[in-house]
Amino acid sequence: MDVNKNLKILIVDDFATMRKVIRNLLKQGGFENVAEAEDGMAALKVLKSQPVDFVISDWNMPNMSGLELLKAVRADEELKEMPFLMVTAEALKDNVVAAVKAGVSNYIVKPFTAEVLNEKIEKIVKSLAA
C-alpha cells in the first residue's frame, strides 16, 4: 500500500530556515501539501481551524514546546488520533521517553535525510491504517 502523497502536513518549528529545510525534504519524498507554524500555540490554532493529517514538530520552541503541543493534541477529543512526529536534536533519552509516554507516534533525530523522514512517515501512516 502506498502512502497518500496528498497528506496535509503541518511543520512546527520556530526557526524559519528549519521549516524550509523540512519542507524541502518532504518535497523530495513527494509531499507537497504543507502548512507551517512557528510554535506550539500557533500550531494548535492551525490544527483547530483547518484539516491537517500529520504533524511534524520540533521539540524546543518558545511559548509552547513540542512536548506541550503533543500533550495538548492528545488531550483534545478531536485531535487525539493525530499522527505526530517529533523532531529532536539528539536522542536525549529523557526527552524521547517523555515524548513516547505522552503518546508521540514516532521521533526523528536531526539531521535526517529525505529517506529517513519518508520512512518514518510511512511507518506511522501504515500502522494507523492497519
Added chain:
Amino acid sequence: MDYAELRREIDEMASSFLFLEKKEIEIPLAGQFLNQLEDVTKRAGTLGAEEVKRLAGALSQLLEKVILEGVDAEKGYGLFERGIVLLQAVADGYCNAGRYDGSIDGFMGELALGLGVPPEAEPVGAQTAAPAAEASPGAEAAGKDRVQDESLLKDFITEGLEYIGEIELNILNLEQEPDNKDYINAIFRPFHSVKGVASFLNLDGIRMLAHDLETLLDKARNEALAVTPELIDLILDGSDTLKAMIGRLRDDLEGREATELIDTSDIVRRIKLAEQGGDLPKEPKKLGTILVEEGVINEDELQEALERSQIPPPRKLGQTLISEGMASPKDVSRALRKQAQQVTDSNTIRVDIKKLDDLIDMVGELVITQSMIRQSAALQNLGDRKIVRDISQLESITSELQRSSTVLRMIPIKQTFQRMSRLVRDLSKNSGKLVNVLTVGEDTEIDRNMVDEIYNPLVHMIRNAVDHGMEMPEDRIKAGKPEKGTIKLKAFHRGGNIVIEISDDGRGLSREKIRQKAVKNGLIASSDTLTDQEVNRLILLPGFSTAEKITDVSGRGVGMDVVKSAVEKLRGKMDIQSTEGKGTTFVTGFPLTMAIIDGMIVKVGSERYILPTVAIRQLIRPERAAYNCIVGEAETIDVMGRLLPLVRLHKLFDIEPASRNPWEATLVVMEGEKRSKCLLVDEILGKEEVVIKNLGESLKRIKGVSGGAILGDGNVGLILDPEGLFEMAEAN
C-alpha cells in the same frame, strides 16, 4: 487497591502485546506500555510486591532501549514477551498467595545481559557522532561547508545572526538574575536552533560550536554548573565566535574575499574545561592590552599598530611597535614576560569561602578571649612581670593574625569593573552611543562578601550614566566634544572604606531642570536658595527622574533614591558631583567588610548598646531651653535651629535609666533613611571596632536590633539599628 487490580493491569498489557501483528513494538504502543509499567511499579511499591516492582522497572528500561534503537527490535520483542509472561506469573502468585515462590533472578540476569550487550542496530549516539568525526574540530573547512541550496544558506545566515543577537540581549538579563531559568532557556534555544539547521546544511564547525555551547547551557539549566561571570563571558565569547563564523559564511557566499579561517580550538577548549566544572582559565591578556595598561601606548596607537601589522608582510605587534618607535624593546620584552607569567601563574590556591568565613570568625573569638584574659583582675594581681610580658606578646600576635585573616577574604575589584565595562559596551551598543571605558585602581581590594552586594547599586549608576549622562554622538560633536564619550571607573581606599567613582563626560546634571522638577514635586519651595551641591543631591530623593523618555535601559521606575538606600543599607555613603555640560561623577564609599563595624558604646541604666558610628551625626548635651515638650507625647530638641524628635532609648527597651532629663543625659543625633532623631542615652562609654555576630534565625526579626557583638570585657552588647529604632518610636 489490591493485587487483583495490579494483575488486571498486567493482563491488559499482555493482551495488547498478544495482538501485535509484527514482531515489533512500535513507538505508540511502547509509550502506552511505559505508562502502564510506571503505574504497575508504583502500585507494586505500595503493596510491597518487590518482584513485580523490580521486573516492571527492568521492562521499562528494556522498552526505553527499544525506543532509542539501542537494542535490536526483534530481540527486544522476544525479551519483552518473556518478561510480560513472567510478570503475569509473579502477579498471579501475589494474587493467590500474597507472595511469589519462584525466582525472577534468572530472567533479570538475562535481561541485564541483553541490555548491556552492544546492540546490533546502530546506536543513536553513534548516529549523531559520526559526522563530527570527519570534520576537523578546530578550523572550519571552507570548501566542505558549501551546500547546494544557496537560498537556504542565505536564510540561515540572516536568521542565525538574528538569533545570536537575541542571545546577547538575554545574557545581560541573565547577568542580573543568574538563577532565572527562563533566561537560560532563552539563550539555550537559539544555540539549539542554529545547531539544528547547521547540521542539515553540513556546517560542521558551526554545528559543533553551537552544540558545545548548548551542552554548557544545559548544564547550567540543570544546575550542574553555576552561572558565574566567567561562564557568562565564555558564552558571550562563544556567541561572538559563532557570529564571526556565520559572518564569514556570508562573505564567502557573496563572493567577497575570504577572510582568515576562524579558529575555534581555543574557545572549544575553554568550553570543555568549563563543562568539567574546572576553573575557567582567563584568556591570557594580549600583548597590546598589557602595553596599554602599563601606559606605554594608548588605545588609538594600539589600533593603529595592529592595522599596520596586518600590512604584508605581516609582522608581530611587538615588532611593529618597536620599528615604529612607539615602544622601546625593553617595554615590549617586559610586557611579553608579564604575558608569559599569566599562563604559568599558579601561586594561588582556591579555598571555599565558607572555610575562610569560619576562620575569620574564630580569629574574632580569639581576639575577644585574648582581651578578656588581659583585663582579668586575677591575672593583674599576680604581679608576675613575665606573664604580663607574655600576654602583651600574645596580644600583638593576635591583632596581627586578625589583620592578616581579614585580608584573606579581600579580592581586587577588577572582576566587578570588568563586568561593568562589558555592561557599558553592551548598553552603549543598544542605545547607539559611543562610549569608552577607562578603569583606574582595579587592584583595590574589597571583602569578597561585599562584591556581590555592591554590584547592583553600581549597575544602576552605570545604566544612569549611559542612558542619562551620555549624549548621542551627533550631540557630542555639536557640543564640541569628542564623538566618543568616556566613562571612568575608579576605585581607591580612603580611611577604611573603598571609594568607587563612576564618572562620565556627558551632559552633566541640569540644575535648572532639577530645580523646576523639585519645586513641581514639592520637594523644595521655589524661594529656597540651594547650593549647587544641594541641587545635585535632590536627584537622590525618592521619586525623582528628569529623563524625558523612558527607555528599557533605565527609567524602569528605579530612581537614584533606591540606589542611595541600597548603598546605605551596606553602610555606605553616596554623593554626586556634576558640572553642566562637562559630566557627572557618582561617588560611593563602602566599608571594606561587613564583618566589622565601627561602633559607639552607649550606656542606658545598666545596659550597654552599640550604635553604628556612620549613622551618628552629633553628640550633644542640650541646654534646658532646647528641650520642648508639647502636650501629649511629642518631645523635641532644638539642635542648631532644627527641631528633632526625642527618642528615649530607656522607654523603647523598658530600662530604668540613670537620668530622664535630656539636659542631664547625653543625646546622640542619629540619621535614618529620611530623617534624623535624637536618641537619649545615659552616657557614652567609648568607641570600638566590633565583630558583628548574627543573633540567629529566631532573633532575626527583632526590631531595632541588627546584631550582637562581644565587647572587650567579654560581655555581649546589642548592635542597634537606627532605622528600626525610629520606626519603633514612631509606632509608640
